[in-house]
Amino acid sequence: MAAELATPPADLRQFLRVSPDEAFVSLDLAVDGIKCAACMATIERAMSREPGVVGARVNLGAKRLHVTFERREADPARILRRLDELGFKAYPFSPRQVEDSKAQEMRRLLRCLGVAAFASMNVMLLSVAVWSGHETGLDPTTRDLFHWLSALIALPTAAYSGRPFYESAIGALKRRRVNMDVPITLGICLALVMSVFEVLRHGEHAYFDGVVMLLFFLLIGRTLDQVMQRRTQLVAANLAALRAEFATKRLPDGTWRDVPIDMVEPGDVILVRIGDRVAADGRIEEGRSDIDQSLVTGETAHRAVRPGDEVYAGTQNLGGALVVRVLKSQEGTLLAGVERLLAQAAQTKGAYIRLADRAARLYPPFVHTVALLTFLGWMMMGIGWHDALMIAITVLIITCPCALGLAVPAVQVVAAGAMFRNGILIQSGDAIERLAEIDRVVFDKTGTLTLPAADIANREEIPAEDVMLAARLALTSRHPLAAAIAAQDKAAKPLATAREVPGEGVKACHAGQVVRLGSPAFCEAMPEAEALATRFPGASIVAFRHGERLALFAIRQPYREDAEATVAALGTMKLPTEIISGDRPRAVAEAARDLGIANWRGGALPGDKVTWLEQMKRFGARPLMVGDGLNDAPALAAGHASIAPASASQLAQTQADFLLVGQRLGAIVPAIRIARKARWLMLENLWISVLYNLIAVPVAILGHATPLVAALAMSGSSIIVTLNALRAGRGAGEKS
Amino acid sequence: MNILLILIPLALALGGLGLAAFLWSLSNRQYEDLDGAAWRALMDDDTSPLPRPEDGR
Numbered sequence: 107m108a109a110e111l112a113t114p115p116a117d118l119r120q121f122l123r124v125s126p127d128e129a130f131v132s133l134d135l136a137v138d139g140i141k142c143a144a145c146m147a148t149i150e151r152a153m154s155r156e157p158g159v160v161g162a163r164v165n166l167g168a169k170r171l172h173v174t175f176e177r178r179e180a181d182p183a184r185i186l187r188r189l190d191e192l193g194f195k196a197y198p199f200s201p202r203q204v205e206d207s208k209a210q211e212m213r214r215l216l217r218c219l220g221v222a223a224f225a226s227m228n229v230m231l232l233s234v235a236v237w238s239g240h241e242t243g244l245d246p247t248t249r250d251l252f253h254w255l256s257a258l259i260a261l262p263t264a265a266y267s268g269r270p271f272y273e274s275a276i277g278a279l280k281r282r283r284v285n286m287d288v289p290i291t292l293g294i295c296l297a298l299v300m301s302v303f304e305v306l307r308h309g310e311h312a313y314f315d316g317v318v319m320l321l322f323f324l325l326i327g328r329t330l331d332q333v334m335q336r337r338t339q340l341v342a343a344n345l346a347a348l349r350a351e352f353a354t355k356r357l358p359d360g361t362w363r364d365v366p367i368d369m370v371e372p373g374d375v376i377l378v379r380i381g382d383r384v385a386a387d388g389r390i391e392e393g394r395s396d397i398d399q400s401l402v403t404g405e406t407a408h409r410a411v412r413p414g415d416e417v418y419a420g421t422q423n424l425g426g427a428l429v430v431r432v433l434k435s436q437e438g439t440l441l442a443g444v445e446r447l448l449a450q451a452a453q454t455k456g457a458y459i460r461l462a463d464r465a466a467r468l469y470p471p472f473v474h475t476v477a478l479l480t481f482l483g484w485m486m487m488g489i490g491w492h493d494a495l496m497i498a499i500t501v502l503i504i505t506c507p508c509a510l511g512l513a514v515p516a517v518q519v520v521a522a523g524a525m526f527r528n529g530i531l532i533q534s535g536d537a538i539e540r541l542a543e544i545d546r547v548v549f550d551k552t553g554t555l556t557l558p559a560a561d562i563a564n565r566e567e568i569p570a571e572d573v574m575l576a577a578r579l580a581l582t583s584r585h586p587l588a589a590a591i592a593a594q595d596k597a598a599k600p601l602a603t604a605r606e607v608p609g610e611g612v613k614a615c616h617a618g619q620v621v622r623l624g625s626p627a628f629c630e631a632m633p634e635a636e637a638l639a640t641r642f643p644g645a646s647i648v649a650f651r652h653g654e655r656l657a658l659f660a661i662r663q664p665y666r667e668d669a670e671a672t673v674a675a676l677g678t679m680k681l682p683t684e685i686i687s688g689d690r691p692r693a694v695a696e697a698a699r700d701l702g703i704a705n706w707r708g709g710a711l712p713g714d715k716v717t718w719l720e721q722m723k724r725f726g727a728r729p730l731m732v733g734d735g736l737n738d739a740p741a742l743a744a745g746h747a748s749i750a751p752a753s754a755s756q757l758a759q760t761q762a763d764f765l766l767v768g769q770r771l772g773a774i775v776p777a778i779r780i781a782r783k784a785r786w787l788m789l790e791n792l793w794i795s796v797l798y799n800l801i802a803v804p805v806a807i808l809g810h811a812t813p814l815v816a817a818l819a820m821s822g823s824s825i826i827v828t829l830n831a832l833r834a835g836r837g838a839g840e841k842s
Numbered sequence: 843m844n845i846l847l848i849l850i851p852l853a854l855a856l857g858g859l860g861l862a863a864f865l866w867s868l869s870n871r872q873y874e875d876l877d878g879a880a881w882r883a884l885m886d887d888d889t890s891p892l893p894r895p896e897d898g899r
Contacts, residue, residue, distance in 0.1 A: 143881030166878030216868055224861040228854055248846070255850065 353385030395425030447740035513791035516831035542785035550733030644693030
């Protein structure tokens with residue numbers, strides 16, 4: 107049968123990328139364990155000695171390795187082996203299209219920023235001369251020369267560096283909407299036209315400096331926004347690669363081969379070995395087994411399956427090898443249901459509007475009305491349309507949202523950095539604001555409050571010699587529960603006579619007697635096992651029989667080390683906690699009692715979780731959902747904010763606003779604290795911008811906003827806002 | 843005022859030089875790994891730097 111097959115080597119060729127001139131191929135690897143410069147040097151030196159390798163470069167920030175080979179001598183498997191010898195686990199991946207386009211976008215922004223920085227420095231150099239010339243009597247010819255030079259620099263710069271804003275503004279107008287970039291574009295264009303016009307008629311004031319400086323500050327805001335998104339993406343992509351998702355697929359000639367999961371299509375036949383995760387939804391064609399569905403449903407009791415039953419991606423195969431025919435995901439009832447719930451949750455969630463967007467919505471009508479009124483007002487005062495228009499345009503320039511554009515992104519970048527140092531990864535832009543508003547925390551149990559790996563709960567009740575012998579037996583089995591027992595004695599050696607009885611356990615001869623480890627039925631221990639199961643409601647029972655001796659292991663997932671401390675810390679922050687789990691009510695009740703959580707619900711289907719959260723929201727509550735399973739994905743989408751551990755199912759990870767990197771659940775606490783502080787600073791920054799306008803706009807309306815005043819006001823407010831944002835990372839990040 | 847005819851082009855040229863250097867380092871991918879670059883300066887290996895990634899990344 108298929109189970110006896112040796113593991114075929116994974117096909118690494120599809121990860122290779124061919125260079126345009128076809129002489130070289132390259133491979134990208136996410137490398138686990140790169141910590142310092144020494145690792146970087148070790149890897150690069152070792153790689154450059156491998157035959158066929160032309161170059162190897164480690165990206166220390168992204169924890170990645172890029173290797174280039176001679177095309178004919180490329181041997182990626184060898185590279186992986188060498189890295190393994192050096193003590194680094196490496197996982198090949200193909201950089202996603204999104205990531206490439208984001209990197210390009212980032213470079214484009216940086217180019218625009220560089221050009222704007224150059225232009226504002228040089229235009230300012232000329233402008234300072236003009237301004238001081240007003241006092242010292244600069245002769246008009248020289249002033250005109252300086253203005254023309256400024257125009258020569260500012261016009262191409264505005265055409266080049268302003269493109270991100272123009273494109274976004276035109277895009278918005280095409281969709282018949284108005285965003286922040288519309289008044290920016292309008293302001294820039296009007297200011298340039300007016301300045302050129304002024305220079306032509308030898309006027310005193312030109313606003314070229316204001317325009318390039320405005321572009322410079324706004325581009326800083328945009329770039330900061332991108333920096334945050336990019337950092338998140340890099341780490342998320344590495345996490346995905348680290349999970350190394352392979353499936354064993356049957357090829358047309360009947361042989362089996364490991365392929366990356368995205369190459370498995372409906373109709374394919376895959377092999378799921380004992381202990382493996384099922385790679386795709388499908389129907390069993392051959393084999394019987396027990397399936398651990400805890401990552402999918404939260405249920406810790408195992409489900410027995412046989413040919414004809416459906417199995418879901420992400421569940422773990424415990425009993426025997428299975429041959430599965432892959433179904434379309436629509437046909438898998440569970441996933442289809444989860445997806446329907448997700449769409450529903452996304453609809454109800456649409457209500458949240460970011461702080462920056464709320465500000466942006468108020469901004470254009472306000473600015474345009476004020477500018478128009480100023481124009482009409484001065485016309486009525488009878489100063490002539492030229493002067494009235496000049497003043498109206500200075501109002502447009504001076505209200506341009508430098509500070510507003512920086513107010514939120516600057517805080518977000520600083521807060522994201524502080525969270526990153528605490529082991530929290532932000533996945534969506536408005537997540538910080540939403541996390542700051544939460545008033546209760548809802549946990550999933552399995553995989554969230556507990557660790558994904560199992561452990562023995564009643565260890566101290568079992569004689570040491572039984573544990574040792576059981577550990578030796580367990581080494582022969584690939585069953586995940588056996589791994590928990592085998593881990594008890596690191597020095598154990600497998601028994602020579604041991605052999606696995608598929609779906610039941612392990613049997614061996616030891617000191618003239620038969621020893622068995624496996625299901626209670628296999629060891630004839632049903633009544634005892636039932637008694638133990640009532641004492642440990644959440645546990646799976648494994649029996650061990652050695653002649654007359656009998657030992658029963660209650661195996662369950664232990665709580666995360668800091669689960670109880672986290673719940674307590676949330677309590678002191680006046681955040682009530684709840685558990686809502688798909689596991690049996692008895693097991694959930696036990697966890698709630700152990701961790702000191704008063705409210706709990708067990709046996710909840712994915713839909714129940716969503717309903718429960720929506721009910722809370724209807725009563726005005728803002729729940730933070732913390733969960734990991736496929737069944738939690740809709741609930742994560744429905745929560746006001748959501749967090750998933752890095753071990754979570756892929757769907758849960760894509761739905762969560764934040765990812766916990768590492769085992770610590772406690773990172774939630776500083777994350778909430780940082781988010782609250784960040785939201786406070788964002789509001790503060792927005793108010794600083796408003797205050798700035800309250801002072802600057804009347805000055806402009808009265809016609810006193812010379813280019814010098816505009817330059818001071820705009821740069822001053824931007825710098826204040828940025829300095830204020832730097833406070834987001836301080837103080838809040840201390841380890842609890 | 844004739845001095846301006848020398849000084850202004852000079853100032854612009856110096857600024858332009860800086861801009862050109864920035865754009866060159868950007869297209870040379872020197873900002874991809876700031877953490878690593880900080881340490882590379884301290885290493886005294888004689889290994890030649892990697893040829894430009896050829897595959898357009």
